[in-house]
Structures are given as structure tokens and as C-alpha cells.
Amino acid sequence: KGMTPEKAQLELSQANFFAAAMVAAGDADGTIGGAVYSTPDIIRAALKVIGTAEGTKLLSSFFFMLFEDRPDLPSPVNVFTDCGLVIDPSAEELADIAISSAESMRCLTGLEPKIAMLSFSTRGSAKHANVTKVSQATAMVQAARPDLVVDGELQFDAAMVPSVGAAKAPGSPVAGQANIFVFPNLDAGNIGYKIAQRFGGAKAIGPMLQGLARPANDLSRGCTADDIIDMICVTAAQAAVQKNT
Numbered sequence: 494k495g496m497t498p499e500k501a502q503l504e505l506s507q508a509n510f511f512a513a514a515m516v517a518a519g520d521a522d523g524t525i526g527g528a529v530y531s532t533p534d535i536i537r538a539a540l541k542v543i544g545t546a547e548g549t550k551l552l553s554s555f556f557f558m559l560f561e562d563r564p565d566l567p568s569p570v571n572v573f574t575d576c577g578l579v580i581d582p583s584a585e586e587l588a589d590i591a592i593s594s595a596e597s598m599r600c601l602t603g604l605e606p607k608i609a610m611l612s613f614s615t616r617g618s619a620k621h622a623n624v625t626k627v628s629q630a631t632a633m634v635q636a637a638r639p640d641l642v643v644d645g646e647l648q649f650d651a652a653m654v655p656s657v658g659a660a661k662a663p664g665s666p667v668a669g670q671a672n673i674f675v676f677p678n679l680d681a682g683n684i685g686y687k688i689a690q691r692f693g694g695a696k697a698i699g700p701m702l703q704g705l706a707r708p709a710n711d712l713s714r715g716c717t718a719d720d721i722i723d724m725i726c727v728t729a730a731q732a733a734v735q736k737n738t
Contacts (some may be wrong), residue, residue, distance in 0.1 A: 513542035522732035527712030539709035549704040554578040556699035568672035576682035577700030587630035593703045609652035609671035610645025615661045698723045
């Protein structure tokens with residue numbers, strides 16, 4: 494790919510590449526960055542130096558959304574995905590994002606994942622190619638992982654509010670009780686998590702990358718010191734899970 498010892502040495506003089514090299518060499522268990530680097534810079538270093546996990550089809554990301562003062566919600570811990578990386582996923586890619594996010598939720602929190610595949614339609618209430626993509630992705634998850642609880646397509650209120658879920662999707666195993674929300678594209682996901690954070694008062698931790706051989710995570714360049722500490726905790730947990738599997 495045109496790499497030379499001189500180019501490699503130049504790249505390793507940058508903190509994001511040097512940190513990734515420490516992880517790849519086993520001198521560190523994980524890395525985080527993004528306070529002064531863009532998301533593409535962090536991901537480029539992770540992919541080049543750490544690489545993807547065996548069997549990974551797609552590198553994606555997720556946020557933990559914590560609603561600490563909302564006992565009325567089905568779950569105090571929720572996953573929003575993909576809000577930081579995959580711009581316009583196909584049905585196959587949406588299915589992969591959903592499955593990866595379920596594994597992340599289960600391994601890192603111990604909670605059983607309940608996956609809502611989000612759309613502007615609930616169970617055929619609207620007809621459009623974008624709706625079809627989500628319903629196809631749902632069917633792919635069900636076929637590939639019958640052990641997972643998943644439903645779609647669902648509107649956000651049907652996925653989260655029990656009364657709305659009962660009215661719009663009666664009999665659904667997910668409606669009104671979802672804890673993983675799979676957005677149909679990056680526009681919806683990125684806007685959605687920021688609305689939940691800024692208007693809804695949720696604590697957003699992420700974006701965490703899933704599908705890498707070893708943990709490497711990205712921070713927003715608007716991050717606070719508390720955001721960095723939260724990300725360190727999650728990255729340490731990811732490293733512990735990998736060591737125990």
C-alpha cells in the first residue's frame with residue numbers, strides 16, 4: 494500500500510498512531526482519543542494499526558445513553574447506534590450493527606438486549622424504500638440470531654413508551670421496552686443522541702467502536718474531563734471482556 498519505513502516512522506510520531514501501536518503490541522489494553530483529533534483520524538489509526546476483529550464484517554459505533562433521573566423509563570441504560578460512523582447503512586449493515594450492539598450491551602452491562610429497529614413507520618404504517626430497508630434488516634437479525642429479542646420497523650415512541658407500543662405494535666416483544674435503538678442512518682442517529690443529551694438531559698458516553706481487534710474509542714472534540722473519565726471506564730471494561738473471552 495505504499496508504506497515505507499520513513500512514512501511509518503512519521504505516522505508513529507503522531508499520538509493517535511503511537512497509542513494504537515501500543516495497544517497492538519500489548520503494551521496497553523486500550524486507547525481513547527478525540528479531544529484534539531477528528532473522528533476520521535482516530536479511526537484511521539485504529540484500523541491501520543490495530544485492525545478489525547476476526548469475523549468482523551463492519552466497524553460501527555454506539556453510545557451509552559444514561560437517564561439517571563428517569564425511573565419511568567424501561568431501562569436507565571440504553572444503546573443508541575450507529576450515531577458516529579456508518580453514514581447510510583444497507584439492510585445487511587443495519588443487521589450487523591444491531592447484532593454487534595446487542596453483544597456490546599450484554600457484555601458491558603449484563604442487561605439482556607431488546608432491539609428496536611427504528612423508522613418513521615411502525616409495522617407498515619408507511620410505505621417507502623427506507624422503511625423496507627429497516628424491515629429487511631429486522632428479518633436478517635431474526636434469521637441470523639434467533640436468540641435475540643428484536644422488532645421493527647418501529648417508531649421511536651412505539652419502541653420506548655409502553656402505552657404507545659401497545660397501541661401501535663400490539664404483541665411486540667420489544668415495543669415499549671427497548672433498550673437498544675438502531676437508527677436507520679447517521680443523520681437520524683447523530684441528531685437523535687444529541688437531542689436526547691441536550692434536551693432530555695441524558696448522559697452520552699461514546700462513540701464506542703465495535704468490531705476492532707482491541708479496544709480503541711473516540712471522543713467528541715467538545716468533550717469534558719468527565720466525558721474522558723467515562724470513556725476510560727468503558728474502554729477498560731471492553732478490555733476486561735476481551736481478556737476473559
